[in-house]
């Protein structure tokens with residue numbers, strides 16, 4: 001493939017929140033997950049990434065949120081660019097500039113939007129013609145959950161057993177059901193174990209095998225609840241799924257406990273609010289923040305209660321959003 005020195009593209013992608021979560025890998029290298037998962041895209045949060053291949057460069061240069069990336073972050077980006085260079089049959093290095101509109105200190109996993117935007121921008125910059133399923137497979141190898149961020153609305157990632165079988169697709173667009181994620185950020189100075197490291201520990205828990213075997217059942221209930229817009233059915237399966245993943249984390253070797261006191265307070269408050277008649281449930285990723293999922297009608301009342309819980313420092317709000325897109329420069 002011929003490159004000019006101006007091969008440049010910008011892409012935007014959103015993070016996503018998993019309602020049925022993936023935890024643990026069948027293949028760590030290819031990031032083939034232990035189980036299928038289901039999420040929705042978080043439309044108000046986004047990462048924009050520009051990739052420019054330049055024949056003058058002697059190595060890749062990566063800038064994240066206006067500062068040069070750490071060695072480990074750069075290395076992960078370079079490895080991902082290598083995958084794309086192999087596909088495009090080029091050897092040219094690139095400038096990568098990535099900015100997110102949500103604070104990195106907020107503890108929201110940004111790797112989904114980051115690797116979805118990087119994959120699309122890099123493929124466009126080297127004029128690689130590739131469909132969304134192939135983009136999803138490629139993004140998956142950078143960060144598992146990035147496979148889901150290629151698509152908008154409600155998205156399933158089929159675990160598969162091979163690279164070709166492990167991809168995401170949208171099951172309903174962003175307008176299908178106006179639910180809202182109130183991302184309730186708690187004050188924590190603790191450093192957590194990142195998900196890449198966490199996935200490696202999943203199989204040391206005796207509960208992982210049970211969780212994985214039961215996933216098709218939970219996935220089907222969740223998908224049906226979304227199709228029927230049945231909030232009660234959604235709430236019980238989403239909380240069960242999150243609790244099962246955290247049970248695996250807490251019983252792995254070494255054990256991972258991501259919750260803080262405020263996390264538990266929020267979980268209890270969400271249960272109370274549901275008993276009082278609000279459509280709300282919680283789900284928690286690999287960190288102490290709580291994603292409180294509610295209907296649009298109940299978002300305002302829920303927000304008012306959640307913000308008063310001691311330890312809550314911020315609440316970000318997002319309805320379902322779009323998939324990854326390239327932007328005109």
Ligand code: PMV
Nearest residue numbers: 018021022144145195285286
């Ligand atoms: O894609 P990763 O490696 O950042 O892992 C994401 C793991 C969870 O957020 C805990 C669950 C999920 O399915 O998003």
